[in-house]
Amino acid sequence: MKPLNADLHCHSTVSDGLLAPSDLVRRARENGVELLALTDHDELGGLTEARATADEIGLRFVDGVEVSISWGDDQTVHIVALGIDPRNTDLIEGLRQVRSGRDSRAGHMAAELDKVGIHGAYEGALRHAGNPALVSRSHFARYIVEQGHVKDVKSVFDYWLAKGKPGYVEHAWATLEDALRWIHGAGGIAVIAHPGRYRLSKAELRALFIAFKDLGGRGIEILSGSAKDDEVREYSRIAREFGFLASRGSDFHGPGESWIDLGKMPDLPEDLTPVWSQLS
Numbered sequence: 187m188k189p190l191n192a193d194l195h196c197h198s199t200v201s202d203g204l205l206a207p208s209d210l211v212r213r214a215r216e217n218g219v220e221l222l223a224l225t226d227h228d229e230l231g232g233l234t235e236a237r238a239t240a241d242e243i244g245l246r247f248v249d250g251v252e253v254s255i256s257w258g259d260d261q262t263v264h265i266v267a268l269g270i271d272p273r274n275t276d277l278i279e280g281l282r283q284v285r286s287g288r289d290s291r292a293g294h295m296a297a298e299l300d301k302v303g304i305h306g307a308y309e310g311a312l313r314h315a316g317n318p319a320l321v322s323r324s325h326f327a328r329y330i331v332e333q334g335h336v337k338d339v340k341s342v343f344d345y346w347l348a349k350g351k352p353g354y355v356e357h358a359w360a361t362l363e364d365a366l367r368w369i370h371g372a373g374g375i376a377v378i379a380h381p382g383r384y385r386l387s388k389a390e391l392r393a394l395f396i397a398f399k400d401l402g403g404r405g406i407e408i409l410s411g412s413a414k415d416d417e418v419r420e421y422s423r424i425a426r427e428f429g430f431l432a433s434r435g436s437d438f439h440g441p442g443e444s445w446i447d448l449g450k451m452p453d454l455p456e457d458l459t460p461v462w463s464q465l466s
Contacts, residue, residue: 189453190220190221191219191220191221191449192219192220192222192460192462193214193219193222193223193434193436193448193449193451194221194223194248194250194266194433194435194461194462195223195225195252195266195379195407195436195437195438196210196222196225196438196439196448197225197226197252197437197438198210198232198236199232199316200229201226201228201232201252201322202315202320202322202324202325202439203226203438203439203440204439204443207233207235207236208235208239210236210438211224211239211245211247212239213447213448214245214448217447217449217450218449219448220245221245221462222236222240222245222247222448223247223248223249223250223435224236224250225250225266225268226252227251227252227254227264228251228254228281228284229251229281229320230251230278230281233249237249249272250267250270251266251267251272251281252264252265252266252267253267253284253369254284254359254360255360255362255364256358257362257384257386257394258386260356261349261384261385261386261390262357262359263378263379264380265362265366265369265376265377265378265403266377266379266405267369267372267375267376267377268374268375268377268461268465269373269465270373271373272372274372274373276368276371277369277372280360280364284360285320287358288318288322289318289319289321291357292318292321292326293308294355295323295326295347296308296326298352298354298355299346301352304333304335307326307330307353310330310333311325311326311328311329312325313329323347324439326342330342330346338443362394362398363401370402375404375431375461375464376398376402376403376404377403377404377431378394378395378398378403378406380407380410380413381406381407381417381424382414382420383412395424395428399428399429399430404430404461405430405431406421406424406425406428406430407433407434407435408422408433408434408454408455409433409434409451409452409454410436410437410445410451411435411436411437411438411451412445425458426458431458431459431460431461431463431464432459432460432461433461434454435451436449
């Protein structure tokens with residue numbers, strides 16, 4: 187049987203994507219996606235529009251969100267929530283709390299960037315975000331590219347916005363415990379997003395997997411836009427060891443800015459249980 191073309195991790199203009207929710211859904215359908223989840227950062231505001239468009243064009247849709255958590259020594263980790271009830275009040279309030287620190291962080295980031303000759307960064311990032319509560323590093327990166335300092339968004343992170351670089355500002359997000367409590371309370375399945383992208387040692391990453399499993403976390407993203415072949419093999423092994431469900435998501439943010447387009451990942455290894463087998 188032909189594997190399902192599921193893409194369970196992508197972003198719209200409601201967080202740091204380049205396409206409106208309806209346009210994102212239509213692009214997914216054009217790319218052959220059969221099951222789509224919109225997972226904006228700490229924000230549920232695009233789900234109604236996305237679902238309405240998915241219903242209109244006959245695309246199976248899953249309500250999702252990507253929750254930012256702090257782990258270990260100031261490491262931001264992302265937990266994708268799938269199959270949530272977006273009306274759940276505890277989830278709504280929890281995400282509001284997570285978003286509340288973005289504007290103050292943005293101000294600090296702009297001040298640090300100003301010191302290294304990148305001026306007007308807060309105003310530029312806000313113009314891209316449209317809302318102080320949604321300002322992210324991606325919005326700063328787009329402004330910096332726009333100003334001609336570097337050629338692409340990835341280079342901005344390499345030079346200015348990654349941990350240890352001039353524009354990086356520490357921020358306390360949700361705890362793993364709180365994030366999983368909100369997700370489970372909203373009836374969702376928690377999935378660790380792109381595990382190969384965190385600056386964690388093997389021991390630290392294993393501690394994350396253990397804590398995640400102990401708290402009822404059920405899935406791990408095996409295939410993402412940034413996943414290399416050796417990472418796919420390693421996290422497939424982790425999925426087998428821990429009994430995690432396997433997820434597949436492009437982490438698409440927009441044309442020309444993402445590792446891969448919607449629905450263009452390889453198939454999951456056949457012996458893994460896909461997370462969508464547990465989604466209604």
